[in-house]
Every structure is written in C-alpha cells, then in structure tokens.
Amino acid sequence: MATNDRQAREERARLRTYQARQEVHRRKERRRVRDNLIAGGALVLVLVLATAAQLFYFGGGPGDTEAAPSASPSAEPDATDTTGEVPSPDLAEGRTWTGELTLNGIPLGVELDGAAAPQAVASEVSLAQSGFYAGTTCHRLTTAGIFVLQCGDPAGDGTGGPGYSYGPVENAPADDRYPAGTLAMARQGGNASSQGSQFFIVYADSTIPSDAAGGYTVIGRITSGLDQLQSAVIDAGVADGATDGAPAVPVTIDAFTLE
Numbered sequence: 001m002a003t004n005d006r007q008a009r010e011e012r013a014r015l016r017t018y019q020a021r022q023e024v025h026r027r028k029e030r031r032r033v034r035d036n037l038i039a040g041g042a043l044v045l046v047l048v049l050a051t052a053a054q055l056f057y058f059g060g061g062p063g064d065t066e067a068a069p070s071a072s073p074s075a076e077p078d079a080t081d082t083t084g085e086v087p088s089p090d091l092a093e094g095r096t097w098t099g100e101l102t103l104n105g106i107p108l109g110v111e112l113d114g115a116a117a118p119q120a121v122a123s124e125v126s127l128a129q130s131g132f133y134a135g136t137t138c139h140r141l142t143t144a145g146i147f148v149l150q151c152g153d154p155a156g157d158g159t160g161g162p163g164y165s166y167g168p169v170e171n172a173p174a175d176d177r178y179p180a181g182t183l184a185m186a187r188q189g190g191n192a193s194s195q196g197s198q199f200f201i202v203y204a205d206s207t208i209p210s211d212a213a214g215g216y217t218v219i220g221r222i223t224s225g226l227d228q229l230q231s232a233v234i235d236a237g238v239a240d241g242a243t244d245g246a247p248a249v250p251v252t253i254d255a256f257t258l259e
Contacts, residue, residue: 085164087126089118097125097220099258103138103151103251106232108201109224110183112258117170120185120195120217127162127197128256138251140200141234144243147204149234150186151253152197160197167193172215178202181226185217201226203234 092114101108114121127133138151139158153160169192178184179202186198192213201222208216236248 085162086119086166087122089122091122091125092118094118097121097258098223099128099256101222101256102254103229104232104249105254106228107225108222108229110220110258111223112183112220113171113218117217117219119166119168120170120219123162123166123195123197124199124219125258128258132162132197133253133256136253138253139246140244141238141247142244143234143238146206146208147180148200148202148206149229149247149251150198150200151251152186152199154197158198162197165194165196167191167195169195169214169217171218172210173218174215176207176210176215178206178208178216178218180204181222182218183220183222185219187213187216189213201229203230 094115097112097114099110099112101110112121112124114125132154133152136152136154137156138149139153139156140148140150142148142150150158154162169187182202184200184202185195186200188194190212195217199219200216203226233247233249233251238244239246239248
C-alpha cells in the first residue's frame, strides 16, 4: 500500500513538472508572438513616418509657402482677393518678355514666356513694373532632392502675397522635371488657384512631384548669372546647416525689370 502511495505521489509530481514545462513553453510562445507584433507595428510606424516626412518635404513643392514649398517649393499668398485685382492675361501680350532680376547685386538675365503662361506672366509683369518686388527677400533655399531658391514674399516668411491669388496652373512639365534655370510660380500644395507673387528659381536640375493640383507654372528661365548666384549664395547653404530653410546668406531682391 505504501508503495502504491509513493508511486501515485511520484506520478503527480511528474505530471506537475510536465504541466509546468508546458506552461513555460506556452508563455514563451505568447511572448514571441507579442514581440513579433510589436516589432511589426514599429516597422509600420517607421515607414508611415518616413512617408509622411517625404510628403511634407516634397508635397508642397516649390510652390508651397508655410501654409502648405512642404518639401517642394511652396507658397501661400495672401489670398484676400482671388478675382478683382488679378491682372488680365492680355497683359502678357502672348510674347516673350526679357529683363533682369537683381539679387544681392547679382544681375540675373530673365526671359518670360507670355504665350505659354499668359496669366502668370501677366501677373509678374504687373508686379515687376509696379516695383512690388524691390526690397523683398528670398526666404527659402532647398538643397536636398529639390534645388530651388524661393523669392517674392513681401512678408519674408512664406505667408505673403500681392493681395490676390490666381489659377490655373499653366505650362507645367508633364514629366515633373524642372531644368536648372527654370523660373516657376510657388503655390499651396493641392491648390492650383493659390499662385500670387512668390516664385522659385531652380538652380540645379530637379524633379518636383505633381500633386492633386498638378505641377508648377513655369513662367520662363534664367538666361545668365546663375553661376554667380551659385557661388555667392547657394554654395553657402541653408542657415543652421539644414537642407530646407532660410539661406545662410540673406538674399534681397534689388530690382526686377521686364520689357
């Protein structure tokens, strides 16, 4: 009888040991599944954040201002009037306008295509001839992925404009490629009717992704002086060593003439 009791106790002990081992195994398995889920979730979060960062950098484009230039050039003009004060496209006369944009004493030869972008060129001609741009700054420089210098904001921080805004987007490249020397209009991301006075100079070949509103209105090109701008301003980079922000060398528009 004593022998049977001892065997029964041993069997129960072995059963408890087996059950304990099984429970340890199940806990390890649950922990492994949990850790895998956490790792997978973290990876998804990293990918989402990376995608969001890329969209932030490139979504606004050289047209974005602070409200949306995002990573691409962007602009948010002061849209107090979207119709009444907008210069008529007829002012562009369907012709090529030539002139000079002077930044920090550096003369840049310019050529605007009034046939390809009549509304935008009409606005630029009106603003330039009225002296609107004199004394305004180039508030934004981008040096990674997209290579632009953004100018023409009377507020100096990407939020200003001429008191009107207009659309649509005109003469945007179908392949989203903007060669060095391109002059184009800044706008809010996804808003084709938010163009105003802010424009950007593409100083190196750039691919600027289109958004819901399309691409960016190309008004013309820099015909001379880009190398001087590169050495005097661009090469110094962005303030605080960033890749998108105020130029390390402050830039002022001395004059903008067109004829």
